[in-house]
Amino acid sequence: MIDFEVPKPIAQQRVALQTVAENMMRPVSRYFDEHEHEVPWDYINFMNMAMRAMGAGYLAPREEKKNGDKPKEKRPPIGYQSLAFMLESLSWGDVGLYLVTPGGGLGAAAVEATGTPEQKKKFLARFSEDKPTFGAMAMTEPQAGSDTSAIRTTAVLDRQNNEWILNGEKIFVTGGHKSLELSDGLVVVWATIDPSAGRAGMRPFVVEAGTPGVKVTKMEHKLGIRASDTVSIVLQDARLPFENILGSPEVEAKTTRGFKGAMATFDATRPLVAATGIGVARATLELLKELLEQQGVHIRYGLPRQKLTSIEKDFIDMEVMLHSAWLLVIKAVWMADNRKHNPLEASMSKVRAGDVVTKITQKAVEIMGPLGYSRDHLLEKWFRDAKITDIYEGTGQINRLIVARNILDYSGRELR
Amino acid sequence: MYSFELSEEQKMLIDAINRYASSDLRLKAHDADEENQFAESIVEKGWELGFLQASIPEQYGGFGERSAVTGVLAAEEFAWGDMAGALAVMTPGLYVTPILLGGSEDQKLELIPPVIEAEWQPYTAALIEPYYDFDPNDLRTTASLNGDGYTLKGKKAYVPYAAEASAMIVYANLDGLTQGFVVPAGTPGLEIGEREKLMGIDAYPLYKVSLNDVHLPTSSRLGGSAGHDFAPILDSARVTMAAMAVGVSRAAFEYARDYAKDRDVFGVKVAQKQSIAFMLAEMATEIEAIRLLNWEAAWMQDQGKEEASKHAYLALTGAIDMAMMVTDRAVQILGGHGYIREHPVELWMRNGRGIAILTGLAVI
Known part of the structure; x- marks a missing residue:
């Protein structure tokens, strides 16, 4: 039965997160935008404590706890929905700060999506420790962005020592510095075990902090999300235990399992990344409304367009964009929760979110004129922050390609 | 949940x-x-x-x-x-x-x-008026209290089956509120004009109607002398039109998709060109987004949510642009063939433009 009621636990969580966003994020939003690479420890420590208290942690829902004898009444799973709401709320506060929230981030999401139960246990435990711990995912390389099958980082098995030897360079690793140098975290590195095999050779490896031969070599300076570090990582004869290759025992066989694992990770994380952009756009619309009202402009609903002012028309159109994109996110995570195959819906939500959050934040700056363009307000910052939504976790164009292949029933070869 | x-x-x-x-x-x-x-x-x-x-x-x-x-x-x-x-x-x-x-x-x-309880019969309603800034909440057709009843005065347009209908609901402005009045066929002063000739939906008979001092008893007002709230009716009209926009757009999208997968160009199928494939991807995304927006608006009506009216308005606003975008692109993807009446996409494009104009022609 079609239903749009926000589940109660999520509604409650939302109220708590709103307080966090208002008190722990907004007051320092501007400071960390202007002090790139400075680490917001107050926020990090607070969130580490708070998230542990809430039982939340990384970008994937926890497995259901097995309850001794009597199974409780079965409730529909809402783990991904809960995460989407959480990320939207925190990003409403500040998306750059949200990105440095301790926990596993995309690294844990990849472990969750592709690891065995033993691996999940082993690698994810660190994210519930007392000390804030970070995780990241390293996919992009200097010569391989969206075309992940062109990855050149190699993983060679040293059978004598039962170790993998990784060599290569990764760039644009979100949170890589915090994962490897500021905490005992991990980075999931995608490497090829057979460079001639293309996608079929791709495998995810867990690289833990402190691994010899792994080095953070560069911290980028960015348009926005400046509170979050984006780094380059060089792997030089980095040796990993055999079991750090994520997935089932037959990982060595030449299948496309590795690539499919990467894609499964994206099916889970794309709607969540879309949710973060939507948080920024909601913040923008709310502030825009407030600033307009201060100037005596009130938005009137229900009128034919012919009677609306240009600002009212823009504002209402932005609300349509924002809310419809949000519902695409909700549907995609609802499908994930209910174990429905969702690559189409995941990419649709990302396409639309990427589009609308850039349009909304750009329009808001224009509408507020000299006030919008000024750093006195956060609108210009959100304009810069929002743009990344249409770029990372698959650009808008890559996600269009995925949507197109799905609706046309085309393979990657048929629609390049 | x-x-x-x-x-x-x-x-x-x-x-x-x-x-x-x-x-x-x-x-x-x-x-x-x-x-x-x-x-x-x-x-x-x-x-x-x-x-x-x-x-x-x-x-x-x-x-x-x-x-x-x-x-x-x-x-x-x-x-x-x-x-x-x-x-x-x-x-x-x-x-x-x-x-x-x-x-x-x-x-x-x-x-x-x-x-x-009967077979299909033409019972109908008159809401739309022939003005560029027609606003269902600010009608130019007036109703005024007159002795033991109401007098209706004004012009209506796009009234379905007006020439054959046994009765219609006429909406009029009563002291700033939109109110419905039941008007039986043949009521003195109710003048059925000529049939409308429109850009689209031409298989649907619509008529101009004039109300020349139509006198009606109090009992003809919806809700009796206390009247009624027009909002639920308008909300329903809006989500219905938005749903029709989704239906028309889905038809156009599917047709364009199938055509693009079938037709060859430069040694591949049209759909294998990213410029076309991306158009289709955006059409599908837009349709799904607006469908969900409209489902939620309808769900809010069923639940009696306070925000139901606003969301019906937002859903229709989105649907107006979606229908135009999708049906226009369907014609574009078929190229010259899209412009020929042998293919249905030009009809859907004409109907798609109607979404912005035709609210009030259906309620659910």
Whole structure:
């Protein structure tokens, strides 16, 4: 039965997160935008404590706890929905700060999506420790962005020592510095075990902090999300235990399992990344409304367009964009929760979110004129922050390609 | 708790409408457009699916409960077949549903059963007026209290089946409020004008209507002398039109997709070109986004949520742009063939523009 009621636990969580966003994020939003690479420890420590208290942690829902004898009444799973709401709320506060929230981030999401139960246990435990711990995912390389099958980082098995030897360079690793140098975290590195095999050779490896031969070599300076570090990582004869290759025992066989694992990770994380952009756009619309009202402009609903002012028309159109994109996110995570195959819906939500959050934040700056363009307000910052939504976790164009292949029933070869 | 799954009854209803929409409406849509009418037998067949009857409680002659969510699902499916046909089948709802939503108990008992328990008959409503800034909440047609009744004065446009209808609801401005009045055929001063000739939905008969000091008893006002709240009726009209926009757009998208997969260009299929594939991807995304927006708006109506009116408005606003974007692109993807009336996409493009104009031609 079609239903749009926000589940109660999520509604409650939302109220708590709103307080966090208002008190722990907004007051320092501007400071960390202007002090790139400075680490917001107050926020990090607070969130580490708070998230542990809430039982939340990384970008994937926890497995259901097995309850001794009597199974409780079965409730529909809402783990991904809960995460989407959480990320939207925190990003409403500040998306750059949200990105440095301790926990596993995309690294844990990849472990969750592709690891065995033993691996999940082993690698994810660190994210519930007392000390804030970070995780990241390293996919992009200097010569391989969206075309992940062109990855050149190699993983060679040293059978004598039962170790993998990784060599290569990764760039644009979100949170890589915090994962490897500021905490005992991990980075999931995608490497090829057979460079001639293309996608079929791709495998995810867990690289833990402190691994010899792994080095953070560069911290980028960015348009926005400046509170979050984006780094380059060089792997030089980095040796990993055999079991750090994520997935089932037959990982060595030449299948496309590795690539499919990467894609499964994206099916889970794309709607969540879309949710973060939507948080920024909601913040923008709310502030825009407030600033307009201060100037005596009130938005009137229900009128034919012919009677609306240009600002009212823009504002209402932005609300349509924002809310419809949000519902695409909700549907995609609802499908994930209910174990429905969702690559189409995941990419649709990302396409639309990427589009609308850039349009909304750009329009808001224009509408507020000299006030919008000024750093006195956060609108210009959100304009810069929002743009990344249409770029990372698959650009808008890559996600269009995925949507197109799905609706046309085309393979990657048929629609390049 | 979120859910995006249809109930079993909804699935059965939508399956039945889909069969009718593809085997009857879609097949006849082109000829009906050229000949400016659907055969009565086709309209009657759609009526017999019992969609409206199932949304009316038993005491008024139906066999179910009204659900806006089921309504938007049904409206999408009918309109996917053909918008003019969908509007024709749903016409008696223009009369019955507002009475259900705003009528007094006496009015419901008296007026609904004769429509619901019979074959399809042209009962209708007059809302739209011939002005560029037509606003359903600020009508130029006026109603004024006059002795023991009301006097209606003004001009209406786009009134379905006005020439044949046994009765219609006329909406008029009573001291700033939009109120509905039941006007039987033949009431003195009710003047049926010529049939409208429009850019699209030409298989649907619409008429100009003038109200020249039409005098009506107090009992003709929906809700009696206390009147009624117009908002639920307008909300319903908005989500219905938005649902039809989704239906028309889905039809256009599917046709363009299949055409692009079939036609060769430079040694590959048209759909294998990213410029076309991306257009289709955006069309599909837009349709899904607006469909969800509209489902939620309908769900809010069923739940009696405070925000229901605002969301119906937002859903229709989104649907207006979606319908134009998708139907325009469908024509574009077919290229020259899209411009030829042998293919249905030009009809859908004409109908798609209508979404912005035709609110009030269907309620669910």
